[in-house]
Amino acid sequence: MKQSDINSESISIKIPSKPWTENHPPSRVLAIRLHAIGDVVITLPYLQQLKNNLPQGSRLDLLIRKETDDIPRNILLFDKVYSIGGGRNYKKQLVHSAFVLPLLLLNRYDVVIDLQNNIVSKFFRKALMPKAWSEFDRFSPIPAGERTRLTIEAAGFQRCEPYTKLTLKEMNVAKQLLQENGWNENNNLVILNPAGAFETRNWPINNYIAFAKLWLQQFPKTQFVVTGVGSISSKADFLKSQLGDHLINLINQTSASQAFAAVNFSKFVLSEDSGLMHMAWVCGIPTLAIFGSTRSDWARPLGEHSSFLDSSDIPCGNCMKEICIYGDNRCMTRYTPEEVFEKATGLLNKIKKSQTNNFASAK
Numbered sequence: 001m002k003q004s005d006i007n008s009e010s011i012s013i014k015i016p017s018k019p020w021t022e023n024h025p026p027s028r029v030l031a032i033r034l035h036a037i038g039d040v041v042i043t044l045p046y047l048q049q050l051k052n053n054l055p056q057g058s059r060l061d062l063l064i065r066k067e068t069d070d071i072p073r074n075i076l077l078f079d080k081v082y083s084i085g086g087g088r089n090y091k092k093q094l095v096h097s098a099f100v101l102p103l104l105l106l107n108r109y110d111v112v113i114d115l116q117n118n119i120v121s122k123f124f125r126k127a128l129m130p131k132a133w134s135e136f137d138r139f140s141p142i143p144a145g146e147r148t149r150l151t152i153e154a155a156g157f158q159r160c161e162p163y164t165k166l167t168l169k170e171m172n173v174a175k176q177l178l179q180e181n182g183w184n185e186n187n188n189l190v191i192l193n194p195a196g197a198f199e200t201r202n203w204p205i206n207n208y209i210a211f212a213k214l215w216l217q218q219f220p221k222t223q224f225v226v227t228g229v230g231s232i233s234s235k236a237d238f239l240k241s242q243l244g245d246h247l248i249n250l251i252n253q254t255s256a257s258q259a260f261a262a263v264n265f266s267k268f269v270l271s272e273d274s275g276l277m278h279m280a281w282v283c284g285i286p287t288l289a290i291f292g293s294t295r296s297d298w299a300r301p302l303g304e305h306s307s308f309l310d311s312s313d314i315p316c317g318n319c320m321k322e323i324c325i326y327g328d329n330r331c332m333t334r335y336t337p338e339e340v341f342e343k344a345t346g347l348l349n350k351i352k353k354s355q356t357n358n359f360a361s362a363k
Contacts, residue, residue, distance in 0.1 A: 017134035020156030025055050026110035032063045032124060033115040037256055038275035040068045043115055045162035045282045046148045048077055053158055074257035076167040093120045101127055113155050115148060132156050141297045164284035174261035181248045187223045189266040194235045195228050196272035198322040200293035203272060203332050205235050209242045210337035223248055227259045273299055281306045286351055288344050292332040293319050304354060307347045309335055
């Protein structure tokens, strides 16, 4: 086993690996990611770039949990998506693994990229006995996207920057859903996503209303979109009651892959820490994330088209607690709608300036 020493953002990390050393590229590669939907989505642009770098005819497969396989099955990336049941219970996952392993063994993978690094993924990696492999670094204080890139490269591949032009199968379905729910295609779409899993990750809903009104003053030809599952339905109803026809409510109307596709029609996304936030930045959509208790060094979006506000500058920041120890969610409530709007427009202006400079240099 080799410990690959790689510097990222001035932090040296070690990735357990056995790199591919043959004088020809591998022809059969398996990636493993057995976590939540947001974590799965983060891997996609890096695996897309890996696929782009592999010779034509090479095979790239994915092993995933059944609960999160909708999006990988609905993008044109993987030759085959395998999934295991068992929810988040390791013992049940291992039982279900026994049914999937024989199918994987038939493929005789050259390389296994373990983007999970837990007891189940290790079971598969060792049982498949690939010539080369690498394991995800779960704990270094750098973004998950960067750790994904480094894990792929540690298996012996060339530099693997994220490729955000993913090909989605559900684009037409998503467009139809938006139209059926009131989208005037002369208007730009902005996604509001008050979907943080815990109260310590929630920006006050009234702040979203104030933000939307500030946005409409400067960009009147805008409609807002909220999508996701029923856990935020009451927030979506309140947004609708305040914003009327300016809001398109898709709660409980989309699958994960359809929501992923709908994001691609938007011009901007304002989001708490959730899977939809990751869907936005990995597709290259301008994204502003607001983090409360979440460690932004792990979860923040990447790329010049994204930005974030976090709690790392205050003594109780990055606490990872579900309930605020002070009872006031101060890490979230301190950000006013005006501050968030200024941050959002600043991001858009930076992107516009960068695109103009790129166009000028290309002449």
